[in-house]
Ligand SMILES: [Zn+2]
């Protein structure tokens with residue numbers, strides 16, 4: 001049974017599913033759409049089709065006396081629901097840190113969904129609640145700014161409750177409230193409201209829903225999630241969920257009746273941009289145009305949505321405009337709307353810790369930013385408007401509703417400036433690619449795949465190609481296809497499970513009880529294949545969270561690997577021979593305490609460094625991944641650029657300061673919802689925690705993370721942390737390698753002894769080693785200089801003797817060949833050059849031994865190169881040596897690796913010369 005059948009099933013019993021008390025109270029009639037056969041509820045006797053087929057009847061004539069801009073539309077909503085006993089919850093981050101399958105928060109209900117095992121569970125911080133959730137979606141980019149209603153970032157008002165928990169309610173009250181919100185809150189008349197019957201299917205749960213429309217505009221959808229399971233096998237959920245989502249952009253739009261929703265949802269931004277760019281406004285014309293667009297675009301029942309470009313042709317005709325005239329009028333508005341949307345999305349994403357990049361979710365952010373920049377360029381606005389200024393305008397307006405944006409104003413500006421300057425420096429390369437495209441005439445045949453390749457390899461957006469006049473329009477599928485290429489790929493690296501452990505009870509974890517337990521007694525519950533042992537309790541830490549496992553012994557048999565399978569810890573043993581413990585036996589286990597201690601210090605140091613990095617660099621720094629070993633640790637952080645030496649030092653200084661302050665490390669288990677509320681989603685540095693309780697490692701407020709690893713009791717125990725290397729390992733990710741505790745001391749000692757031996761070799765002391773080194777470098781330079789001068793003096797007599805030694809071939813060529821293991825290419829280049837100057841018939845070939853290979857150097861004199869080119873000899877000889885070569889008539893070079901073919905190579909040269 002698919003969605004359609006399910007809809008039919010629900011609609012076949014409207015009294016059970018769709019009829020709410022409001023419909024009876026108010027006299028709503030149920031009707032069947034005469035065009036698409038959907039059922040809907042209305043007060044209008046004459047209406048015989050559903051709102052899907054309806055023109056937007058509110059543009060220029062809003063159905064209410066209230067005029068609510070974006071922020072005021074929210075204030076009105078907030079007021080209404082607060083008065084009706086709803087808790088107003090602050091928005092969740094747009095970067096979805098709590099779901100592995102999503103980069104971004106795409107709907108308000110996502111806030112409250114957690115995945116445990118294979119199941120999606122709902123966790124509500126209050127009941128009932130309303131949240132103004134910013135949501136990001138990148139599947140419709142090409143319509144954004146053009147359609148009047150599409151966004152990459154929008155606010156979904158989420159009215160959510162658990163119907164079966166205290167405070168909860170079900171569909172009657174839900175629709176009463178929504179109706180009240182529309183009529184009392186927004187001032188819309190009851191006759192203007194239509195409810196349409198629909199179904200909603202999610203992961204593991206589904207239900208029926210009532211979408212509500214006013215004058216052709218869908219304002220919200222109340223989903224009654226009543227069933228769990230799938231369409232063929234389901235039951236009523238014990239905790240039914242109301243998930244009403246409404247677009248704040250639409251709430252505002254319906255009351256304002258502006259040509260597009262963009263005109264009323266970006267506060268003063270659109271108006272300011274219109275002023276700054278000197279764009280001509282003609283409200284009447286704009287209204288007429290966008291009314292037509294809204295009517296014709298994406299006619300749902302028509303099936304396929306026609307592209308905006310085709311639409312424009314149609315509308316131009318209707319308005320008695322040429323296509324060019326219409327474009328000239330509309331294009332600046334489309335540009336302003338698009339840029340406003342894109343920058344607003346970036347404001348939220350960057351504030352919530354995301355970075356534009358070439359990977360993961362950052363990809364979409366870079367796409368929209370580059371799109372905005374290239375539009376500014378195309379319209380000649382790049383010197384009038386800076387993207388960071390638009391961001392400031394958004395923050396100025398939105399902080400009334402989202403005060404947290406103010407805290408990230410500087411971060412947002414920093415990142416936007418950086419990305420904009422990267423974009424402009426890459427434009428030079430883009431220009432040259434564009435030039436060659438223009439001249440190649442291939443431009444006409446560019447397919448969507450070609451365009452994607454151009455974006456991927458050279459960062460060239462279709463908007464840029466439009467600006468260059470290379471393509472006429474952006475194919476409607478471009479951004480969709482691009483997004484598909486970069487959608488989340490959830491990797492599962494689970495190794496093959498060990499069989500027979502399913503029914504075992506969870507292992508008691510002694511390492512959590514007390515990290516200092518290194519000796520313990522336990523009962524053997526299971527032995528698999530003579531090498532995997534499961535105990536009832538263990539002090540062995542299993543591999544996990546980037547922390548390497550403990551090693552040690554069980555009854556004298558070596559433990560080489562420890563893993564966790566579900567709740568069961570598995571010890572892999574090696575070399576047990578006949579001494580493998582038996583099931584039911586009580587055994588004694590010993591953990592290698594020194595190893596554990598070193599790993600533990602590296603682990604706590606990771607947490608310290610992570611927060612030090614964020615404090616030193618910016619709030620976009622998150623742990624990307626981490627690894628903790630006995631001898632070193634590795635922390636990958638999200639950051640936009642390679643670290644400077646100063647930045648590394650700053651992080652190091654800060655981390656060591658936290659260590660010296662000797663902060664207590666407090667470990668406590670919390671209910672997950674409480675932890676998220678109390679400490680924010682920053683706790684998910686190491687990824688999502690798939691359980692209802694989380695273990696929080698709190699370094700006295702300096703760093704707070706959900707983490708299952710082992711930690712020191714206070715930071716002083718780490719002793720010292722030293723970053724040994726920092727490296728940008730991918731776009732947007734920087735790797736820090738570091739040593740802590742004893743490993744740091746060993747590292748320092750090693751550096752020290754290296755320094756000592758360098759000093760000794762220089763005949764200097766450690767204190768003066770830098771001076772001595774500089775002097776040694778100068779000496780070496782001077783020696784080289786002297787050698788070159790000497791070479792000039794001796795090159796003439798040597799060249800003469802070479803000419804004499806050369807074989808005089810019948811071809812008239814004088815051939816000199818040599819294989820040299822002592823002198824380098826500098827020497828042979830100097831001599832060869834001089835020799836062909838003196839003897840115009842000479843061919844000079846030197847094979848110079850260089851490490852594992854051979855360098856080939858060939859000179860041919862003026863007369864000789866008329867018969868054989870230096871490049872040809874270099875090529876053939878190098879080929880013989882298993883390499884390649886080339887050059888010009890006079891000079892050729894190359895090389896190869898086959899030292900065993902030197903003789904053959906020299907003979908070949910002679911053959912060629914003959
Ligand atoms: Zn219909």
Ligand SMILES: [Zn+2]
Pocket residue numbers: 545603607686705706707708709
């Ligand atoms: Zn950790």
